[in-house]
Amino acid sequence: MLMIxxxxxxxxxxxxxxxxxxxxxxxxxxxxxxxxxxxxPEVDHKTVTGLLRMIESERLGEAVDxxxxxxxLQMFTALGIYSGSFEKPFLECTSEFYxxxxxxxxxxxxxxxxxxxxxxxxxxxHERCLLYLGDLTRKPLIATVERQLLExxxxxxxxxxxxxxxxxxxxxxxxRMYSLFxxxxxxxxxxxxxxxxxxxxGQGIVMDEEKDKDMVPSxxxxxxxxxxxxxxxxxxxxxxxNHIRDAFEHLINIRQNQPAELIAKFLDEKLRAGNKGTxxxxxxxxxxxxxxxxxxxxxxxxxEAFYKKDLAKRLLLGKSASIDAEKSMISKLKTECGSQxxxxxxxxxxxxxxxxxxxxSFKQSSQARTKLPSGIEMSVHVxxxxxxxxxxxxxxxxxxxxxxxxxxxxxxxxxxxxxxxxMWQNSLGHCVLKADFTKGKKELAVSLFQTVVLMLFNDAEKxxxxxxxxxxxxxxxxxxxxxxxxxxGKVRVLQKLPKGxxxxxxxxxxxxxxxxxxxxxxxxxxxxxxxxxxxxxxTTERVFQDRQYQVDAAxxxxxxxxKVLSHTLLITELFQQLKFPIKPADLKKRIESLxxxxxxxxxxxxxxxxxxxx
Amino acid sequence: xxxxxxxxxxxxxxxxxxxxxxxxxxxCSDMEVDHTDVRILMLAWKMKAxxxxxxxLEEWRRGMKALRADTVSKLRKALPExxxxxKRPSNFEDFYSYSFCYCLTEEKQKSxxxxxxxxxxxxxxxxxxxxxxxxxxxxLKIQSDYKVINMDQWMGFFRxxxxxxxxxxxxxxxDLAWPxxxxxxxxxxxxxxx
Numbered sequence: 066m067l068m069i070x071x072x073x074x075x076x077x078x079x080x081x082x083x084x085x086x087x088x089x090x091x092x093x094x095x096x097x098x099x100x101x102x103x104x105x106p107e108v109d110h111k112t113v114t115g116l117l118r119m120i121e122s123e124r125l126g127e128a129v130d131x132x133x134x135x136x137x138l139q140m141f142t143a144l145g146i147y148s149g150s151f152e153k154p155f156l157e158c159t160s161e162f163y164x165x166x167x168x169x170x171x172x173x174x175x176x177x178x179x180x181x182x183x184x185x186x187x188x189x190x191h192e193r194c195l196l197y198l199g200d201l202t203r204k205p206l207i208a209t210v211e212r213q214l215l216e217x218x219x220x221x222x223x224x225x226x227x228x229x230x231x232x233x234x235x236x237x238x239x240x241r242m243y244s245l246f247x248x249x250x251x252x253x254x255x256x257x258x259x260x261x262x263x264x265x266x267g268q269g270i271v272m273d274e275e276k277d278k279d280m281v282p283s284x285x286x287x288x289x290x291x292x293x294x295x296x297x298x299x300x301x302x303x304x305x306x307n308h309i310r311d312a313f314e315h316l317i318n319i320r321q322n323q324p325a326e327l328i329a330k331f332l333d334e335k336l337r338a339g340n341k342g343t344x345x346x347x348x349x350x351x352x353x354x355x356x357x358x359x360x361x362x363x364x365x366x367x368x369e370a371f372y373k374k375d376l377a378k379r380l381l382l383g384k385s386a387s388i389d390a391e392k393s394m395i396s397k398l399k400t401e402c403g404s405q406x407x408x409x410x411x412x413x414x415x416x417x418x419x420x421x422x423x424x425x426s427f428k429q430s431s432q433a434r435t436k437l438p439s440g441i442e443m444s445v446h447v448x449x450x451x452x453x454x455x456x457x458x459x460x461x462x463x464x465x466x467x468x469x470x471x472x473x474x475x476x477x478x479x480x481x482x483x484x485x486x487x488m489w490q491n492s493l494g495h496c497v498l499k500a501d502f503t504k505g506k507k508e509l510a511v512s513l514f515q516t517v518v519l520m521l522f523n524d525a526e527k528x529x530x531x532x533x534x535x536x537x538x539x540x541x542x543x544x545x546x547x548x549x550x551x552x553x554g555k556v557r558v559l560q561k562l563p564k565g566x567x568x569x570x571x572x573x574x575x576x577x578x579x580x581x582x583x584x585x586x587x588x589x590x591x592x593x594x595x596x597x598x599x600x601x602x603x604t605t606e607r608v609f610q611d612r613q614y615q616v617d618a619a620x621x622x623x624x625x626x627x628k629v630l631s632h633t634l635l636i637t638e639l640f641q642q643l644k645f646p647i648k649p650a651d652l653k654k655r656i657e658s659l660x661x662x663x664x665x666x667x668x669x670x671x672x673x674x675x676x677x678x679x
Numbered sequence: 680x681x682x683x684x685x686x687x688x689x690x691x692x693x694x695x696x697x698x699x700x701x702x703x704x705x706x707c708s709d710m711e712v713d714h715t716d717v718r719i720l721m722l723a724w725k726m727k728a729x730x731x732x733x734x735x736l737e738e739w740r741r742g743m744k745a746l747r748a749d750t751v752s753k754l755r756k757a758l759p760e761x762x763x764x765x766k767r768p769s770n771f772e773d774f775y776s777y778s779f780c781y782c783l784t785e786e787k788q789k790s791x792x793x794x795x796x797x798x799x800x801x802x803x804x805x806x807x808x809x810x811x812x813x814x815x816x817x818x819l820k821i822q823s824d825y826k827v828i829n830m831d832q833w834m835g836f837f838r839x840x841x842x843x844x845x846x847x848x849x850x851x852x853x854d855l856a857w858p859x860x861x862x863x864x865x866x867x868x869x870x871x872x873x
Binding site: 631632633636649650653654656657660661667672673674675 | 789790829831832834835838853854855856858859862
């Protein structure tokens with residue numbers, strides 16, 4: 066045809082162009098060809114099936130004559146029958162092919178391989194469009210492939226392989242999944258899967274009471290892994306971020322209070338002295354990470370209570386790893402929860418600093434220089450009652466020297482700050498004692514209770530439990546603990562007769578003359594740092610007590626402004642105001658208690674409504 | 680009037696100027712009614728008696744006049760009528776709440792111990808809501824959260840009997856302002872039923 070046109074080029078250029086209603090030779094040729102082709106539908110049909118078969122075999126991996134296909138399809142296009150005769154059957158055929166393949170491969174392959182396969186297929190089809198299919202076909206073609214290979218299998222893919230990928234932290238495969246899913250707008254199911262995965266895995270971490278000790282590190286690790294997956298696989302998609310956050314918040318709060326307590330304790334461990342091997346920066350990093358967990362916690366009051374208790378011990382017993390780290394933690398908490406939250410914690414630091422000054426000036430004072438018994442040095446922490454945790458007062462009969470010392474200090478302090486009341490917290494005191502053992506002199510770092518007990522052995526060789534109890538007046542349980550630490554622990558400066566782990570009523574104790582240890586200075590006061598069961602329960606109880614007051618106060622506050630309010634609305638408002646998790650039944654209890662105490666009454670005509678009684 | 684007063688004095692404890700528990704017991708035996716009978720409680724309600732076991736002259740007059748009785752036999756005959764009156768819905772709630780207050784014997788007492796409450800429930804509400812009362816008494820006796828019942832809970836149970844379909848509790852909603860003890864009761868019943 067090209068030849069005909071070339072021969073009759075002149076004709077074409079001059080005559081045809083100038084005469085309307087006459088087609089150019091080329092067009093004419095095409096029209097004729099089309100006419101004859103349509104007269105012979107089997108040719109048309111055969112060509113199309115032939116083409117389809119060739120493409121299919123290429124899909125199955127065989128080499129085909131691409132140029133031929135290309136030429137044939139160009140012909141179709143030129144004839145204007147491409148979309149009618151070829152494209153439609155082609156797309157149908159593609160759809161069938163991939164539907165079958167999708168189902169088959171889903172069964173045979175595991176998910177990562179399947180996804181890889183999908184990716185290759187998409188790539189191939191894309192190539193195919195570039196090589197011989199029309200540009201216009203690309204969109205419907207790719208859409209067909211996506212639909213057949215992906216959309217139909219989204220849930221199967223997620224069910225089958227998602228957990229595995231997450232567990233295996235397979236960033237690349239997850240990224241592939243993400244990008245494929247985003248092609249077919251199926252990120253929502255993926256998001257759901259992420260969030261249910263987090264919930265399930267997290268539940269394992271949080272609910273297992275036996276693993277309480279590792280809960281916080283495991284959570285940190287889990288969070289870090291999630292974050293890296295989010296960054297690298299999910300291209301920091303915001304929707305995912307929200308889902309992850311929600312799911313995390315949910316899981317950390319499925320067990321009430323415990324996680325908050327454990328986070329506080331984890332921090333205590335990190336901030337406590339003796340944590341060698343971690344640099345300041347590392348510590349900072351850990352603090353920041355823990356703070357992320359803290360953000361999710363609903364029961365922040367539980368955290369505060371335990372954190373405060375532990376902080377108090379670190380400060381008073383001088384066990385803090387670094388005051389800078391402590392302060393940076395406080396300032397972090399401050400930015401997180403506002404100054405009200407950290408007010409008391411900061412107060413504690415202030416007390417400690419002030420105490421240093423007081424001690425300095427006490428040493429310079431005339432009272433100290435003239436009246437103090439020699440041979441002892443004492444430093445005092447003066448604590449403001451409201452800031453610190455409350456400690457149950459513990460009675461102990463102090464040795465005379467210490468009593469004198471206390472009195473002089475008191476006199477000095479009150480002369481400086483009149484109108485204040487000093488109370489000695491015996492359970493928090495700690496001392497360094499010099500002891501002569503036959504195998505050498507030692508310095509013992511001990512608690513005040515331990516001191517009092519040990520000093521008894523200055524004048525006696527052997528004492529019974531009852532003797533010690535009578536002369537120290539320490540409370541029974543505490544005394545047993547103290548004696549145990551001195552006679553049954555690692556460092557045995559006393560010997561218990563008869564031997565045994567528990568301290569019994571008729572045991573007696575002897576000074577361990579032959580005590581030896583490689584170090585000169587020995588710490589025996591670890592028992593002070595340790596949290597006792599009673600301490601733990603009392604801290605928790607106090608938190609709950611506080612919550613009760615807060616609920617009462619909130620109810621009264623709301624009712625005072627509203628005067629009359631229905632039960633449902635009151636409950637809704639309470640949930641908005643209260644910052645800790647609480648059950649509706651507990652709220653009901655508080656409401657009823659307020660009715661009992663005549664702050665509220667139930668409306669006479671409508672029992673669903675409460676009236677505020679001024 | 681005079682005869683009413685005379686009747687009063689025949690039962691009254693002269694030093695107190697009131698009919699005391701002993702006098703009430705004599706009155707009961709004269710009327711041939713047991714002193715734990717709910718009708719005695721109804722009589723007290725009619726008189727608006729304030730203190731359990733005692734009738735003052737004023738209360739006595741108020742009650743007897745309303746019942747148009749000036750002899751024991753007339754009083755006895757008035758009792759069935761009184762019972763009907765109490766059971767009228769408009770009066771019954773008042774009677775029900777009165778019975779709670781009547782049992783508050785101490786100054787500033789606001790609640791009644793479980794055991795007395797069970798007896799009182801049985802007496803006052805037993806004939807109306809047999810099944811509810813029986814189950815509730817059973818629950819009260821085995822639970823350990825509450826040692827006493829206050830007025831709010833007492834009235835709550837009355838509403839509960841009147842409003843809630845029993846025993847399927849289909850219209851019970853613990854998110855409403857029902858006293859917690861009823862939430863627990865329903866929960867207990869439901870766990871028993873399954």
